[in-house]
Amino acid sequence: MNKAYRTSITTHVNGRLYVYGYDLVDLAQETSFAKSIYLILKGNMPDKNSEKMINSMLTIAIDHGVEPPSTVAARNVYSGGSPLQAAVAAGILALGEYHGGAIETAMENFKKYLNLGTKVMLNDFNQSGKRIAGYGHKIYETDPRTQKLVSLAKKFGFLGKYVKFALSVEDVLSKGGKKLPLNIDGIFAALLLEMGFNPKVGKGFFIIARTPGLVAHIIEESLREKPFRRLTEKDVEYDGPRPRK
Ligand SMILES: CC(C)(COP(=O)(O)OP(=O)(O)OC[C@H]1O[C@@H](n2cnc3c(N)ncnc32)[C@H](O)[C@@H]1OP(=O)(O)O)[C@@H](O)C(=O)NCCC(=O)NCCS
Incomplete structure (x- = not known):
């Protein structure tokens, strides 16, 4: 395959958006903004402590x-x-x-x-x-x-x-x-x-x-x-x- 752009971040499947495989609509209901920032920058979900650490860093x-x-x-x-x-x-x-x-x-x-x-x-x-x-x-x-x-x-x-x-x-x-x-x-x-x-x-x-x-x-x-x-x-x-x- 030789397409103009490659990405592993977000894709559409049957009219729904998936960020690193997570349904964006579900994320909006279940995750904090800090958690979503960690996910989109790193590609995986933070555990509870990483989420708290990232949240404190962004806030400070x-x-x-x-x-x-x-x-x-x-x-x-x-x-x-x-x-x-x-x-x-x-x-x-x-x-x-x-x-x-x-x-x-x-x-x-x-x-x-x-x-x-x-x-x-x-x-x-x-x-x-x-x-x-x-x-x-x-x-x-x-x-x-x-x-x-x-x-x-x-x-x-x-x-x-x-x-x-x-x-x-x-x-x-x-x-x-x-x-x-x-x-x-x-x-x-x-x-x-x-x-x-x-x-x-x-x-x-x-x-x-x-x-x-x-x-x-x-x-x-x-x-x-x-x-x-x-x-x-x-x-x-x-x-x-x-x-x-
Ligand atoms: C942040 C910063 C601009 C503040 O500077 P400042 O307190 O006004 O210090 P000055 O520019 O007056 O420098 C005073 C002396 O300390 C030196 N110095 C300052 N920060 C230094 C550092 N990080 N490493 C080595 N030497 C440093 C300067 O070279 C200067 O030396 P001189 O008197 O021989 O010329 C400076 O510390 C810096 O450039 N830090 C590195 C970049 C950085 O981390 N930025 C993020 C800031 S949140």
């Missing part, structure tokens, strides 16, 4: 205030007069390697260095001068979301080799006296590995979790704010040439 990342780059981008694009879908897309485009988009890289790192050990990992990164995905935070010395997820991981049976490794790196990681905590991307990476997800899921997982927050911010922007956000001159430092002929 749903929003982080108006300040992060993705929220500012979404609200500003809406404020320029573009429609909601453009503003959501703008917010998602801001989820890069420094903000919400570090999970895939962190998963690859944890897989690579699990057996090589913390010392080798830190040596390699020290030599390359690159930032270690999943560590550091603008405002937290210890990320309360990470702490909560670690305690839930213990409760639900996911405090395994990847979470322990991620924490062992956090224990020794600092820069110029500043602690670089295991951040939400880092703990997501470790937990997704514990649950057997492919690293390719990483970026998408954060997008799925944060999109409801972005939509909420855009709706709030539309209901409460005037169009055309603009920085004032006092927010801007000009250091180019003075007026000249």
Whole structure:
């Protein structure tokens, strides 16, 4: 067979839809949204504890205030007069390697260095001068979301080799006296590995979790704010040439 598209996710049989073999209509009645997200990203049903873990992860990342780059981008694009879908897309485009988009890289790192050990990992990164995905935070010395997820991981049976490794790196990681905590991307990476997800899921997982927050911010922007956000001159430092002929 040589058809244009191949998929193993969803099919139609006699007018009904089946996601990985499960009747979608039955899923709508019997499963939570978190469970369905696990199913569609992984191809199998989570057990009770995996469902609870995934649900906590999706919930804890749903929003982080108006300040992060993705929220500012979404609200500003809406404020320029573009429609909601453009503003959501703008917010998602801001989820890069420094903000919400570090999970895939962190998963690859944890897989690579699990057996090589913390010392080798830190040596390699020290030599390359690159930032270690999943560590550091603008405002937290210890990320309360990470702490909560670690305690839930213990409760639900996911405090395994990847979470322990991620924490062992956090224990020794600092820069110029500043602690670089295991951040939400880092703990997501470790937990997704514990649950057997492919690293390719990483970026998408954060997008799925944060999109409801972005939509909420855009709706709030539309209901409460005037169009055309603009920085004032006092927010801007000009250091180019003075007026000249
Ligand atoms: C999240 C992040 C942007 C926050 O940065 P910040 O707290 O403002 O830190 P700064 O950019 O001021 O960096 C301070 C120093 O720490 C270093 N640093 C910060 N995060 C680092 C990391 N993860 N690994 C190694 N060094 C790091 C910087 O290189 C800088 O070093 P320098 O002073 O020698 O130039 C940063 O920690 C980072 O890039 N982390 C990796 C990406 C990541 O996990 N993103 C997800 C965030 S939830």
